[in-house]
Amino acid sequence: MKSNFTIFSLLPANLCTFFKKISKSKPRTSTFVLLMTILNLTLYHWPLLSFANKNLAILTLNGMQTLLTVFAVIYLVTALVLYPLFILSRRLGKAVCVIFAIGNSLATYFVVTYNVILDKTMMGNIFNTQYSESEQFLSLKLIAYFIVLGLIPAWLIIRTSIQKTSRVRLFLHLTITVIVASTWVWQSQSHWLWIDDHAKQLGGRIMPWSYVGNAARYQSDRAKQNIVQTLLPDATFRSNKKTVVVLVIGESARAENFSLYGYDRLTNPLLTASDVITLKKATSCATYTTASVKCILSHVNTSGVFSENFETLPSYLQRQGIDVIWRTKNWGEAPIKVSSYLTSGDLKKHCEGLECDYDGVLLTNLTEQIRASDKQKVFVVLHQTGSHGPSYYSKYPKEFEVFKPVCRSVELNNCTQKELINAYDNTILYNDHFLDNLRQILDGLSQTSSAYLYVSDHGESLGEGGIYLHGTPHTIAPDQQLKVPFFVWMSQSFIDQKHISVDKLKQREQSTQANIFHSVMGAFDMDSEIYNKDLDMFEAAANK
Structure with missing residues (x-):
């Protein structure tokens, strides 16, 4: 994690300098959209880059082309959303960019800290989380992500003045973007096998489309449920x-952590x-x-x-x-x-x-x-x-803290494995x-x-x-997430x-x-x- 915080320490100054230059130059709408698309790629996708580095030889020609294909898809989808929004209204476009910056900061924190995948399942988990559980995730690191990757970019986006660009020019830029990006993706078909094999892991790390798209999918599935439950056939009783x-x-x-299932504790x-x-x-x-x-x-x-x-x-x-x-x-x-x-x-x-x-x-x-x-x-x-995380230490009375020392941080990767296991075992x-x-x-x-x-x-x-x-x-x-204890008395x-x-x-x-x-x-x-x-x-x- 040390390298991540080094990046964080540099981000505010770099972002401020970057946006001051943009603000002074008063970019055209087309330029601003291009910069927002590139900024989204570079600022919020280092978890994806880290995943690719572990699972793809990115320093080889084939690895670089595969990674560029992934980024081309992200660039294309982002452009397809932002250009139409700015064609409709510059204020609407900027508002959406601000929302995405804040959302991306939180999403990036959870992907980095807990290695979660923001698919439909995880979005359902988020929508159904109560405040009493969500407050357990609050930490200084979360606040740092929120400020550095969320509030600062959002504030600078709001302050940036944008020159009006004709809708025809914006549509032309969109058309060129679609043609260029689509051509790259089409001619890179040989690299899609790796992308397809890791589709869930990649899709859950793409900002903001991982949580936006999967949130929509989850809510769509919820809407398909019958409002009235289908009653089951009546039953009879063999005894009273x-x-x-x-x-x-x-x-x-x-x-795995139950001694009844062979755990050594x-x-x-x-x-x-x-x-x-x-x-x-x-x-x-x-x-x-x-x-x-x-x-x-x-x-x-x-x-x-x-x-x-x-x-x-x-x-x-x-x-x-x-x-x-x-x-x-x-x-x-x-x-x-x-x-x-x-x-x-x-x-x-x-x-x-x-x-x-x-x-x-x-x-x-x-x-x-x-x-x-x-x-x-x-x-x-x-x-x-039960054993709901991340604050395992808060789920049992003090007298049951038998295994020590315990992890007392919600940033679980900051604890040693022994401390984490101890808290969970308690x-x-x-x-x-x-x-x-x-x-x-x-x-x-x-x-x-x-x-x-x-x-x-x-x-x-x-x-x-x-x-x-x-x-x-x-x-x-x-x-570990699928094998569960099941007892009968x-x-x-x-x-x-x-x-x-x-x-x-x-x-x-x-x-x-x-x-x-x-x-x-x-x-x-x-x-x-x-x-x-x-x-x-x-x-x-x-x-x-």
Whole structure:
């Protein structure tokens, strides 16, 4: 990172000198558009250049031609947007340049700092991020990027006086630009194979079209969803025995750091000592919360794609007469209709103790609420904040800071790998405590058959390959973001009621988030047209 800050230290003076010369000369509109296009290429695309340097022999003739082809495409797209805007109005064109400068500064920061790819998936992640999470990213480095690459260029763009250029002349410049750039791109067809192979990585680093285009794509997909959810076929019940099932949706937990999955640190001491069942080779549907939660609560595997907007599991169970309780310290669920929806803020009013600021708040008076239900079947969802980054150190009480020293910066690449792993492992250790407390609550429900299922929405990257956090496109996402922990705990009465072979359940070869919906239906002895017994883990493990 040292070289980046050297560049930063020079940028303000260079930019000021550059724009003072432009301002004094009062450039024509055509010249200004040309300069803005070149400035966009040079000021905001060094992350792309860095990626190309790692994956392409850019010092060779073929490498240089390939890189020039990429820049020609960026130049062409930028020109195709800016020229028409300035043809319509100089003020409109300058306003858009100002917005792009500010947007590019923030986008460049996140690409450089966390090595994220600004594709449609990541834009969905951004649109669905709450303020309480986004404020965790605030740092001096972010402010520096915002000022140096955003506010200063924006201020200088505003101050620059532009001479009026005839619309005919601007259209002529646009035509020449299109012809020249298109000719270069067309005659460089032999270099497109490398570009095509790295399309996602390159596309996610092109400013501003990565976030502008993919934001539009995401919103377009959202608009295609049905406003009204399609109701699922009604169900019947094979029994009316008192049953409580809890679904715990974890956040950013990766199986790799759970000792139950072979991790060399004891991050699951309480779960290891209990009779929880660890499901092998569990995978997530997506790498970001909204798509993963949608998949977890769907009767079909959505795999993060906006498909038909079917009724979700909580809404479906509620409509079938089951008492549904949703408690959350997170966000990102699809619209749900349940009898009780409680946020961490609601629960905190009645919470006492050190865990009220953490996931432990979700267990506040849970026993009392379950016992107060007049229904024979109760379904509880606990949506955790879990191990969400970048401030892992803030996700657990002080007493769970067992692994030290820890990373206390949101600029994760400024921490050592050991500090980062330590902070993350402490969140897993706290989650172990949370799940054991839940087990004790369910175990204490007399004359009640009970079980809980725990699965994380997705995993997390902790600097492997230079990637941090999550949200990488599914097709190129590392295993750390896709392999998740998946646990099942059952009371003895639940095991007896369902005739479950614990050994069979332990021997499952693979599980996914798609198993949740049908396993919950099976746990409540439900029959319906949509019920798929092949996806019901309890049915598959039953002694027949």
